[in-house]
Every structure is written in C-alpha cells, then in structure tokens.
Amino acid sequence: MDTAGLLEPFKDNNKRITVLTGAGISAESGIPTFRGPEGYWTVGSREYRPEQMATHSMFTQNPWEVWAWYLYRHTVCKNAEPNSGHHAIVRMEELFQDRFCLVTQNVDGLHLRAGNSPERTYQIHGNLNYMRCSGECTPKLFDFPKGIPDKQKDQPVTEEEKELLTCSRCGSLTRPHVLWFDECYNETWYKAESAMAWATSTDLLLVVGTAGATNLPMQIGTMVARNPEAVIVDINPSDNPFRQFAARHDRGIVLDGPGGQFLPELLSLWET
Numbered sequence: 001m002d003t004a005g006l007l008e009p010f011k012d013n014n015k016r017i018t019v020l021t022g023a024g025i026s027a028e029s030g031i032p033t034f035r036g037p038e039g040y041w042t043v044g045s046r047e048y049r050p051e052q053m054a055t056h057s058m059f060t061q062n063p064w065e066v067w068a069w070y071l072y073r074h075t076v077c078k079n080a081e082p083n084s085g086h087h088a089i090v091r092m093e094e095l096f097q098d099r100f101c102l103v104t105q106n107v108d109g110l111h112l113r114a115g116n117s118p119e120r121t122y123q124i125h126g127n128l129n130y131m132r133c134s135g136e137c138t139p140k141l142f143d144f145p146k147g148i149p150d151k152q153k154d155q156p157v158t159e160e161e162k163e164l165l166t167c168s169r170c171g172s173l174t175r176p177h178v179l180w181f182d183e184c185y186n187e188t189w190y191k192a193e194s195a196m197a198w199a200t201s202t203d204l205l206l207v208v209g210t211a212g213a214t215n216l217p218m219q220i221g222t223m224v225a226r227n228p229e230a231v232i233v234d235i236n237p238s239d240n241p242f243r244q245f246a247a248r249h250d251r252g253i254v255l256d257g258p259g260g261q262f263l264p265e266l267l268s269l270w271e272t
C-alpha cells in the first residue's frame with residue numbers, strides 16, 4: 001500500500017499517533033546534530049573527548065568546563081528558529097489532539113517554542129532552557145538565568161555567572177536539565193515511563209531525524225515494530241535503525257530526505 005493509502009485513514013480513525021524526533025529535525029534550524037560531520041560529538045571541545053562533556057562524572061570533576069560548554073550550546077539553541085518541520089508537527093497536534101504525542105530527544109526547546117503543548121511533549125533528554133539543583137534539594141526546575149549573555153565556544157564562565165548558576169534554595173551548584181550519558185532515564189525528570197507507555201501502544205510511529213543511538217527511542221521502535229497493525233514512518237536522509245524497522249515492516253514507509261520537506265507533505269494528507 002502506498003504512503004497516502006497507509007496514512008490518510010489516520011485523519012479520522014481515532015487511532016494513536018506518536019512523533020519521535022532527534023537532532024535531525026533541528027538541523028535545518030542551524031543547530032548541529034550530534035553524530036553528523038559538524039556534530040557535537042564529532043567536533044567536541046578543545047580539551048576533552050566529545051561525549052566526556054555530557055557526563056555526570058565530568059560535571060563532578062570540572063563543573064565550570066561542563067557549564068561553559070552548555071552555556072555555548074544554550075546560545076546556539078536560543079538563536080535558532082523552529083523550521084517547517086517543527087511547524088508541521090504543531091499542526092499535527094492541533095489536528096489529532098488527544099490522539100497525539102510527541103517524544104523528543106532534543107534539548108533545544110524548539111518544539112515547545114514552535115507551539116507544541118508541554119502536556120503532549122515528552123522531552124526525554126531534558127531541555128537546555130532549564131537547570132536544576134545538582135544536590136537535588138528540590139525536584140523543581142529553574143529557568144535558565146536571564147543574566148547570562150550569549151557565550152562563544154570555549155568561553156569560560158565568569159564569577160558573576162557562577163553566582164547565577166547557584167541553587168537559590170540550598171546554595172549548591174545548579175546543573176543543566178539534560179540527561180547525561182552516565183545517567184538513567186526516569187519519570188521524574190524525563191517522563192520516560194509515560195513516553196514508553198504511550199509510544200509502545202501507538203498505531204502510527206512517525207520518526208524524524210534520529211540515528212537511533214540511544215536506549216529509550218530504540219526500545220520504542222523495537223516494540224512498535226512487533227505490532228503488525230502499526231504503521232512506521234522514518235524520515236531521514238541517511239540510513240539508521242528506524243529506517244530498517246520501517247523497511248522490514250509490512251506497513252512501513254521510508255522517506256529518504258529532510259524533515260522540513262517531508263513533514264509538511266505528510267501533513268497535507270490529513271489537512272485536506
């Protein structure tokens with residue numbers, strides 16, 4: 001069955017839709033991916049191996065090196081704008097309402113900035129627009145401090161900025177609200193169980209711009225691929241495990257190209 005034949009029925013078949021996104025959807029907004037040629041894990045920082053920066057153990061040893069790196073990444077995300085792919089996903093939520101859920105690995109906050117609702121958006125790796133107490137004195141998320149200016153790569157954190165990156169409740173250091181490589185998914189910070197519960201009972205899994213290198217998204221893909229009735233769509237200009245899920249699935253669709261092009265096209269199937 002062709003793409004339209006598989007997808008049009010979702011217009012009004014009362015079935016569940018999950019959109020799962022990775023860094024690729026923000027590439028067209030100018031935010032580097034992680035594992036692409038200019039990716040954060042490919043380029044990394046001057047002193048350290050890339051992934052090292054995104055670990056709790058590194059934060060414990062060199063908190064200001066890690067903060068300097070995240071302040072730079074926050075600057076990149078803050079100065080980026082949602083693209084046509086993000087806007088198409090907002091429109092999908094408007095169309096499908098409670099049948100819709102967005103699971104994103106992105107910490108750039110562009111989905112919420114584009115207009116997706118916090119209630120139906122699971123940010124399973126956190127969001128750089130928030131920080132939290134590294135001593136975990138409270139489960140509360142703090143807004144990113146307004147007093148911190150845009151930062152260049154490898155630009156050190158000033159004493160004034162260090163003041164702003166201190167927990168207002170207990171005086172401990174704060175940390176970026178992101179999931180690090182040596183940490184586990186959980187429900188409190190990352191809504192991991194909620195995302196898993198919804199996504200594994202989905203009828204349509206629409207995957208955009210991920211290389212499938214992280215655990216929870218791959219578990220979701222594996223579970224949905226076991227359901228012969230489910231439809232799996234992968235949008236990505238490169239091969240990746242989700243493309244393989246879709247290619248091997250009877251009700252699978254592989255769209256070999258950018259999210260900014262294919263997402264509006266899919267949306268048009270449901271808007272007519």
Ligand code: APR
Pocket residue numbers: 021022023024025027028033034035036039041105106107125208209210211212213214235236237238239240257258259260
């Ligand atoms: N449209 C769709 N996909 C794209 C586009 C685009 N315009 N540009 C690149 N891609 C694809 C790439 O081909 C690649 O498969 O996006 C994917 C990006 O992969 P990664 O850089 O590995 O990013 P992601 O899969 O989101 O990484 C997952 O790993 O490093 C951790 O926490 C980090 O959230 C991140 C997670």
